[in-house]
Amino acid sequence: xxxxxxxxxxxxxxxxxxxxxxxxxxxxxxxxxxxxxxxxxxxxxxxxxxxxxxxxxxxxxxxxxxxxxxxxxxxxxxxxxxxxxxxxxxxxxxxxxxxxxxxxxxxxxxxxxxxxxxxxxxxxxxxxxxxxxxxxxxxxxxxxxxxxxxxxxxxxxxxxxxxxxxxxxxxxxxxxxxxxxxxxxxxxxxxxxxxxxxxxxxxxxxxxxxxxxxxxxxxxxxxxxxxxxxxxxxxxxxxxxxxxxxxxxxxxxxxxxxxxxxxx
Ligand code: ZN
Ligand code: FE
Numbered sequence: 135x136x137x138x139x140x141x142x143x144x145x146x147x148x149x150x151x152x153x154x155x156x157x158x159x160x161x162x163x164x165x166x167x168x169x170x171x172x173x174x175x176x177x178x179x180x181x182x183x184x185x186x187x188x189x190x191x192x193x194x195x196x197x198x199x200x201x202x203x204x205x206x207x208x209x210x211x212x213x214x215x216x217x218x219x220x221x222x223x224x225x226x227x228x229x230x231x232x233x234x235x236x237x238x239x240x241x242x243x244x245x246x247x248x249x250x251x252x253x254x255x256x257x258x259x260x261x262x263x264x265x266x267x268x269x270x271x272x273x274x275x276x277x278x279x280x281x282x283x284x285x286x287x288x289x290x291x292x293x294x295x296x297x298x299x300x301x302x303x304x305x306x307x308x309x310x311x312x313x314x315x316x317x318x319x320x321x322x323x324x325x326x327x328x329x330x331x332x333x334x335x336x337x338x339x340x341x342x343x344x345x346x347x348x349x350x351x352x353x354x355x356x357x358x359x360x361x362x363x364x365x366x367x368x369x370x371x372x373x374x375x376x377x378x379x380x381x382x383x384x385x386x387x388x389x390x391x392x393x394x395x396x397x398x
Contacts, residue, residue, distance in 0.1 A: 142244075142264045144306060146345050147181050149174040152310045153200050154347060156268060157181060162243030166190040170261070170268045171308055173200040175207035190242055194218030194227075195270025196258040201308060219250070219257035231259060251296065253289025254279030260296065266348070267299060270308045275349040276332070277315030278360040280395065286388030290363065293387075297361050301352035312336045312346040318397050319359050322371045322390065328356040363387045 143159040155178055156170040168191045172178050182189060189212045194202055196219065205216060205226050217237060220230035231237060233250035246263035251272045258279075260269040271279035272289075273296050281289055316333040323329060332353065336346045355361050362368045363383040372389040373380050380386050 142266050144266065144304075144348070145181070146347065147177050148310075148345075149177050149204075150200050154306070154308060154310060154345070155204075156306050157187075158244065158266075159187075160190060160239075160242035160244060162241070166242055168193060168239065168242065168244065169208070170306070171195055171201040171270060172204035172208055173202065175204035178204060178208060179211065188212065189214050191239055192216045193246075193261055193268065194224060195260060195268065195272075195308065196255045197221050197223035198255070198271070201270060219259045221255075221257040237261070237263075249292075249295060251292035253284035253286075253292045254282055256283045258284075258292075262299065262303070265300070265302065266304045266306060267296065267351070268306045269296060272296065273305060273354070273358075273360075274307045274309060274315055275305065275312040275336075275346055275354065276319045276329070276358050277311055277394070278358075278391070281391060286391055287384055289391070290384045290387040293360055297351070297355065299351055301350075301355065303351040304348040305351060305354060306348045310340075310345060310347065312349075313340055316357070318394050319357055321397065322359040322393075323362070323365075323367050325367070326357065328353070332357050359390055360387060363390065 145157045147155040149155050150173055153173050155172050158168040160166040165187045167187045170193045191214050215228045216226050217229045218224050218227055231248035235248045237246045246261040249260040251258050251260050254271045313336050319329045339346050359368050363386040369386050372386045375393050376389045
C-alpha cells in the first residue's frame, strides 16, 4: 500500500465550546503525533499523557485564537516545528506554506500538500494528504466558515477546489457545527433525502456525545448546500430568499452565506 493511500489514524480532541483539535498519529512511530489547530493546550497535553505520546509537529490552518492559542504552552513542553500560513498574526511559525507546497514530515512517514483557501480569513490554509483533508474553518460538515476577511467569490472558489478532491477524502473540520448546519441545509433543500438521513444520524451521534466528524467529501457533495450552488433546487431557494434571479453559482453562494449568517 502506498504511503498516500494508507489510512491515517486521527483522533479528535474536543476543546473550548465546539472546537476540534486533531491529533495525527505517525504511521512510522505511533507514539509521535502531529497536532492540528491547538486552540487550547490543556486537553492536548492530557490526551498526549493518556496515550504516552509526544508531540512531533504543529499544523495551523489560520490565525484565529481558537485555533492557535494553545501553541505557546505546547512549545514550552517541546520545541517542535510549527507550520502554517505566512501571516504576521501567527508569531511562532518555523515554516510558512503558500499554495500547493509539499510538506514532508519524513521521520514521521507523513506528507501533506497545502491548499490556500481564502474566504474565512485571507491566508487560510488546508492540509491534504493520505486521503484526509484538514480544512480548519473553510469547509464544515454541511456548512462553511463565515466570511470574516475574504469575499463570497474567494470562498466559493476555495470550496470549489476542495470539492474537486477525491470523493473518498475524509474531512476533518475545525468545529462541531453539523447539526445546526443541517437545519440550514434542510431549509435550503427540504426534499434532500441524503441531508434528512444525515440529520438523523448526526442527531444520534450528538445525543451520545460522539463526533459527527470526520465527514467524507462524497457525503458533503450530497448534503452541503455550499457545495451545491449549481443545483437547481439550491439556486431556486437562494433566488427565493434574494427575491431576484441570481446570475451564477457564485452569486448563489453569496446569497446562501448571507442567509445563513442570520438563520436561526
Ligand atoms: Zn476561524
Ligand atoms: Fe474556529
